[in-house]
Amino acid sequence: MKNKLVGLNRAELELFAESIGEKRFRGRQLFSWIYAKHAASFEVMSDLGRELRRKLAEEAGLEWMTLEQRAASPESGSVKYLFRLEDGALIEAVYIPESGRRTLCISSQVGCALGCAFCATGALGFRRNLTTGEIADQVLQAARETGEMPTNIVFMGMGEPFLNYEAVTAAAGLINNPDGIAVGHRHIVISTVGITPAILRFADEGQPFRLAVSLHSAIDAKRRQIVPIAKRYPLPELLNAVKYYAKKARRRPTFEYVLLAGFNDGEEDADALRRLAAEVPCKVNLIPYNPALPGFERPDEASVTRFATWLSPLHAPVSIRWSKGTDINAACGQLAGREGRI
Secondary structure, X not given: OOEEXXXXXXXXXXXXXXXXXXXXXXXXXXXXXXHHOOOOOHHHOOOOOHHHHHHXXXXXXXXXXXXXXXXXXXXXXXXXXEEEEOOOOEEEEEEEEEOOEEEEEOOOEEEOOOOOOOOHHHHHOEEEEOOHHHHHHHHHHHHHHHOOOOOEEEEOOXXXXXXXXXXHHHHHHHHHOOXXXXXXXXXXXXXXXXXXXXXXXXXXXXXXXXXXXXXXXXXXXXXXXXXXXXXXXXXXXXXXXXXXXXXXXXXXXXXXXXXXXXXXXXXXXXXXHHHHHOOOOOEEEEEEOOOOOOOOOOOOHHHHHHHHHHOOOOOOOEEEOOOOOHHHOOOOOHHHHHHXXX
């Protein structure tokens, strides 16, 4: 079986070079070609001799996946990618061009085991964790496909990133490396639905990346209805972990709040969110639901605006982020769901 080079850091590529009888500096060249120049083949690596390129083609490979589908939105310019992994599993990534930035939302698992009630990925079930290489390759393939590197990376695709902690943080490190993909650490966001031990670990390790918490309700009993893991990590425990992170990391976490019409968009819901957010320096992103499953609907614009108004006088930045790409099934899990499997 060939060695997969995407996902290896610079030191690991140096060791690989030595393992095939080459000098360590060849590993540094490989690192630059893979992550800075986004090389899709060894043949384009012009500063490597022909014999070395032949040896590399025999011993190693660069890609972990193939592009199965590409769906582009004429409305927003968003592009959704469906990738097929070597074992046949399917994952998704979404490219979102916005004014002044290019965001790529990437997956961390094949499916998800947490089963949040409104989430298309959760409805598919869980197959396995992604490797570091499979995570990083989503970024490289999207960069080749669009012709430009994303400016922002969000781990908000398929899966719960903190249930694949080691691979996710390793991939974030590769994406952040200034000699490689070079996305700044402040522009890399790792989202969790509330795995509190991992939040504490994230803080203790001094991980430089931003933390987002998928909250969806600040009322514990209501949150448990739509986020099953909240029964294991209830809201008071989650809030304590987020406070610990904010103090230790000296960074504001972001609370992601998907607005579900008639469920969590009432005045009592806003009051609860305002009280919770007042306990910790934070940002709040309100996300009107991107319809993916029956039983939940997106609130209308007036309801969203009213909810944001109810949050006053919260001394925290509040943003309304309308989901883009509804015309291309851009909610994570929708394309894979149409295939009938992951």
